[in-house]
Amino acid sequence: MKKRLSDIFCVFQIHLARLRREAGPFLLTAIVFPIGMYLFASGIAHQNPSEAITNDAKLHFLAASIVFSLSLTAISWLGYLLLENRFTGRLKLFATLPLAPSSYVFGVLIFAVLQGTLGTVSMLAASRVLGVQTQIDGVFGVLLLALVVFIALLSLCGVSVIIAALARSFSEGSLYTDALGAGLVLLAPVYYSAETLPVIMRPLGYVLPTTYIAGAVNKILAGDLFVGEELSILTLMAAATLACGFRVMNWRED
């Protein structure tokens, strides 16, 4: 057990060193793009200059932008990193060590959770500059938000692991991670309501984790702590994507 924990921590530290030295792209992915999306969505919603945009609308866009940050971090950024490990031979190097594949995945997941948390905290800090009044209900609200972000990241990271394991080439995999990092947010009712989607596309919203992440984050930011339904669905999705990811992630070639 001690060895397992030490291995996970080493894998985490190896990837953390990369984050320390490549902070620029991370800031772009986790903070700059999502803030840009917030401003874009607010600008589109605020068509009539004589009417001020409501705080509810601002909270909605902030929640959506936090989801965008999580999705870009956990799918596009992490997926790229996993693909790079696989296709540049680093995974092969790990495979030569007495390291269980699950330790590698857990180390990477902890790294992703750290990134996601940094992104979310930065977005919340930026919300003050953007004039959004969040109404998180005390310490419990903060803890609940942390739990939702954690489960959300796991469900999204599972998608990254699956893509990184199944991609036939680096370019194919990175196209998938880029497309899904943004696509899972833009195709789900995250920035807009489900009713605005064409009827044929509405069922898609029910199967995408981003729908439930946005719902839960929006509620918590507005002071509503009843997110049990979203949390349950996200937990199931995280279990499913991670189980699938672990199953296909195998560094012993057949």
Place this chain on the structure above:
Amino acid sequence: MDHGSENKLAVRVSQLFKSYKNGTEATRGIDCSVRPGEAVAILGPNGAGKTTFLRQLTTELKPSSGSVEIFGIDAIKDATRAKLLMGVTPQEAGVFETLTVREHLEFFGKIKGLEKHSARMQTNEILESLELDIEAKRKIGELSGGQRRRILIGLALLGKPPLLILDEPTTGLDPVSRRAVWTLLKKVIALGTTVILSTHYMEEAEYLSSRIAFINAGKIIVDGNLTELRSCFPNKYRVNYLNGGGEIGTPHVEFFKDFSSAQQFISERKIAEYQLATASLEDVYFSLVGERLSERDGTRAK
């Protein structure tokens, strides 16, 4: 590290087969045993199955059938435990370019089970041995290909594993770096470490190994020490000379079963400039893997 009793083989491979999904049979029934402390070089042409064989030993590649035991541990069923006893340098592997040389070695030392202090100590030793100590604080991304290759060798040595599996460890190294690696490996072998390495350099095989195995078409075709291998080659002597004489003469090689035939050949042809020597490992190699020297440089055996 306790790695079993004295009489246990370091490596025991039995009937190892590997067929890829596209139908290629990369290894076709390899049987091989390596005693603790032996240094075995694997030679063979490109595509002979050397890397596939080594990747199956390192547990990276699952065999289609057969068994692999590392110090008595079933490496197919219990890969993680077997890997605790191995240091591996793959033929192609990436390094973490954003880490410094020291960080890379220390992190990997910890994954190999070393305590923080031991990981640091061994990192210092390895950096010095591989002449990388002045690069310790540099990011790996800033290093040359040869330096990265040496880091991969250093990673294999971390934890002082009783078995080293090195797939073309000195490919891409300049002669000075290669010598440094050889010296280090010689020391490691002298300390009783079992080494299995594949190489295309005959000189490397002769210098480092006590046993040489030739692989061709997925099978070990000959396995023995240098004297045993030379005995497989009927032509014991080679004469290198310039045909036509002068500076523009064409270089030729002739092989002879005995010394007197070689001398007779030289005197009959009145060859002024020649080199008479015993057949080299390379000659044995060409003879065994079926490549005809005559096709390469116009030679024939007498």
